Amino acid sequence: MSTKRNVYVWAMRILMWLASGITAALTLFLVGYVLVQGIPNITWEFLSTKPSYLSDTIGILPDILNTVYIVIATLVIVIPLGVGAAVYLTEYATNKKVVGIIEYAAEALSGIPSIIYGLVGMLMFSNNFGTCLMAGALTLAIMNLPTIMRNTQESLKTVPQSYREGAFGLGAGKWRVIRTVVLPNCIDGVITGCILSAGRILGESAALLFTAGFAHSLNGFVAGLGSSGATLTVAMYVYAKERGEFGVAFGIAAILMMLAFLINLSATAVAKHFRKKNAE
Amino acid sequence: MKKKRNLLENIIHGVFLILGLITVGCVLMITIYLVISGIPAIREIGLVEFLFGDTWAPTAAQPQYGILPFILTSIAGTGGAILIGVPIGFFTAVYLAKKAPKRVKEVVGQAVSLLAGIPSVVYGLVGMTVLVPGIRRIFRIPDGSGLLASIIVLSVMILPSIIKMSVTALEAVPKEYEDASLALGATPEETWFRVSVPAAKSGIAAAVVLGIGRAIGEAMAVMMVAGNVANMPNSPFQTVMFLTTAVSYGMGYSDGLYRQALFSIALVLFLFVMLINAVLDFFLKGEQK
Numbered sequence: 001m002s003t004k005r006n007v008y009v010w011a012m013r014i015l016m017w018l019a020s021g022i023t024a025a026l027t028l029f030l031v032g033y034v035l036v037q038g039i040p041n042i043t044w045e046f047l048s049t050k051p052s053y054l055s056d057t058i059g060i061l062p063d064i065l066n067t068v069y070i071v072i073a074t075l076v077i078v079i080p081l082g083v084g085a086a087v088y089l090t091e092y093a094t095n096k097k098v099v100g101i102i103e104y105a106a107e108a109l110s111g112i113p114s115i116i117y118g119l120v121g122m123l124m125f126s127n128n129f130g131t132c133l134m135a136g137a138l139t140l141a142i143m144n145l146p147t148i149m150r151n152t153q154e155s156l157k158t159v160p161q162s163y164r165e166g167a168f169g170l171g172a173g174k175w176r177v178i179r180t181v182v183l184p185n186c187i188d189g190v191i192t193g194c195i196l197s198a199g200r201i202l203g204e205s206a207a208l209l210f211t212a213g214f215a216h217s218l219n220g221f222v223a224g225l226g227s228s229g230a231t232l233t234v235a236m237y238v239y240a241k242e243r244g245e246f247g248v249a250f251g252i253a254a255i256l257m258m259l260a261f262l263i264n265l266s267a268t269a270v271a272k273h274f275r276k277k278n279a280e
Numbered sequence: 281m282k283k284k285r286n287l288l289e290n291i292i293h294g295v296f297l298i299l300g301l302i303t304v305g306c307v308l309m310i311t312i313y314l315v316i317s318g319i320p321a322i323r324e325i326g327l328v329e330f331l332f333g334d335t336w337a338p339t340a341a342q343p344q345y346g347i348l349p350f351i352l353t354s355i356a357g358t359g360g361a362i363l364i365g366v367p368i369g370f371f372t373a374v375y376l377a378k379k380a381p382k383r384v385k386e387v388v389g390q391a392v393s394l395l396a397g398i399p400s401v402v403y404g405l406v407g408m409t410v411l412v413p414g415i416r417r418i419f420r421i422p423d424g425s426g427l428l429a430s431i432i433v434l435s436v437m438i439l440p441s442i443i444k445m446s447v448t449a450l451e452a453v454p455k456e457y458e459d460a461s462l463a464l465g466a467t468p469e470e471t472w473f474r475v476s477v478p479a480a481k482s483g484i485a486a487a488v489v490l491g492i493g494r495a496i497g498e499a500m501a502v503m504m505v506a507g508n509v510a511n512m513p514n515s516p517f518q519t520v521m522f523l524t525t526a527v528s529y530g531m532g533y534s535d536g537l538y539r540q541a542l543f544s545i546a547l548v549l550f551l552f553v554m555l556i557n558a559v560l561d562f563f564l565k566g567e568q569k
Contacts, residue, residue: 009469016379019371020388023443026436027391030398030406037409084299092296104561105304111557112310112550113497115524119531119546120310123317142306149303173285175292203399206499206524210531237401241504246409253402260397264390 031257038254041247050218058239058248060255062216066133066229069221070212071201073137074144075194081141082148083183083190089149090156091178106146114207117143121211134225136212140201147200148193155189156182158278188274195270199263202256205233214238232256311550318547321345321540330544336510336521338530338538345541347548349512353427353520354552356513357502358495360431361438365495366488368435369442373484376443377450378472389447396440404504407433412505421517425507428516433501438491445490449483450476486563493556496549499524523549 049059085102093099121139122131129135159182167177213228216235230238232252240249322330325345333346376385376392408425411432416424453476461471477484499522507519508529521529523545530542 005467005470009467012469012473015367015371016375019368020375020380022368023372023395023439024388024391026439027395030403030436031394033406033410034402081299081302084296085303088296088300092293093300098300102300102303105307107561108307108554108557109303111493111497111553111560113499113524113553115497115499115528116310116314116546116550116553119527119543120313122531123313124309142310145303145306173289175289199397203397203401205399205401206528209528233399233401236399236405237500237504240401240405240408246405249405253405256399256402260399261394264393264397268390268393 034250034253034257038250038252038257041251042254046248046251051216058245060232060235060248060252062218063230063232063235063252065218066212066224067202067231067233069224069229070133070137070140070208070231071198072221073134073225074140074201075197077137077141078144078148078197079190079194082145082193083152083186085145085149086152086156086186086189087178087182090153091174091182106149109142110146112143114143114204117207118210121207126211131211131213131228132226133212133229136208136231137225139207139211140204143204143207144197144200147197148190151193151196152186152189155186155192155274159185188270188277192267192270192274195263195267199260199267202231202259202263203233204231205237208234209237314543314547314550317540317543319544321537321544322547324537325541325544330541331548334512336526338534338541343537345537347523347526347541347545349510350521350523350526350545351548353513354496354523354549356427357430357434357520357522358492360427361434361495362488362492363435364431365435365438365442365491369439369487369491370446370484372439373443373446373450373487374472374477377447378468378476392440392443395436396444400437400498400501401504403433403437404501407501407505415517419517423507423517423519425505426517426519427506427513429505430502430520430522431516433505434495434498437498437501438494441494442487442491445487446480446484449480449487452483453479482563486560489556489560489563493553493560496552496556497524499528503528523552 045057046059047064048061049057050062051058085106089099089102093102117139121135121142125135125138126132163181163185164177167181172180208231212231212234214230214234215228216230217227219227219229233256236249236252236256239245239252330345330347331351332348333344334348335344335346336349337344372388376388380388407429411429412424414424415426415429416422457475457479458471461475462468466474502522503525506522506525508521508525509519510521510526511518513520527542527546527549530538534542
């Protein structure tokens, strides 16, 4: 082989190794650094109390609860909308133009930066019924609509046409076919979509700052939705940037990192499980 | 009975149609809200003065509302992130899609997913505590936060999108192409870079555009490392404000025309993003062909 080609091959090899090495090292460093800095700050007291000015301690229980509330509320709002839209697209829509418009809109929604969601959410929801977790959940529901819709659509496409035809042949109406044949078979897509959405909600901050606010009070589910509250991510931002509490911030960051890892693992596991099930 | 069933079917069809159109409704609502709240300030300030004015001083005695520094910063920051992130992402993607052993591919693939799942504020936190002091020490400047720190944070943040999308595009290249090239005596590396990459070029282009979209829309991580002063981006160490951070930074304590101008900035950002989306759509359509 000519020297020139040899040089080319080796240059490409080295570039590939270098780039992959940088990517791997970056990930390793980020994960390692956050965990090393953060884990020593995570104590039972840190997890189970609320911030107290009297004893000058910081606990993140309210932020944990707020995160749980907002994930639940967002999913409850977005699942019917996303699944409904997916069912419409795969089962009802016959007009190609309408399908094109809806899919383009979904794509546009997933491209809009979260700060714009935050701003519009503030105008649409918070200015009407106050800065509260519910306003944040509604904003995040719009944001996650494409995720749920697309994952449901994917799994609806795997439902064999013969199932539908069989049900129709037995005299079932369209709604009945959807209810008894189509919907039960799209559960995998909905679950995958929910996991991905939960991950996105967990990491979201810009869309929540001006819609859900940043209070740290301890509330029940219903009262929590009606009052202002910081999720873990927003709380981490406030502690790091506004208050210079880096220990607390790294503690929360380590928790967020572990949750992100957990969500990734479960998304992969779920996808594997369903692929196996569908192959059978 | 038939009639009753037909009525029910029609109602349900209608319900699903409405659910399907909600996506479109959301996009319309967002657009309308942004236009309605963004236009008044532009009218009052004047479009040219707003877009090309080089001074942003909304709280001065003689307020000035020029957002050229933000526009240029967003372009410089995104461009810089692409310059660093794309080569790293591209070569990693080729390695993962073509060369990596199965186990390595699984582990690095998992790592890339994790990188994508890390919240942007965590990137900001590490940037604040590692990168900013690091830049300060290496270059011996009083403040390490600024354009360079933002570019580095952004380039790491766009890596996962670029890698994932490029890998998908590269894996979709028909095996026959590569086999033909190998049979003609090309080495694997030559085959990947001269046959597979050109065959996957619209997918890779889409990955780059997606990265641009991510970078231009990022707010929180950048806000933690950019320094947040409305300077022109005329040096890598300049403290700067992006379109996104100008909005989130000012939103907390602004009123009157200042606040309205923030909505106008969001409108400008929105137009940028819509343009990027249209380009992305173009490349994705090319991919399908």
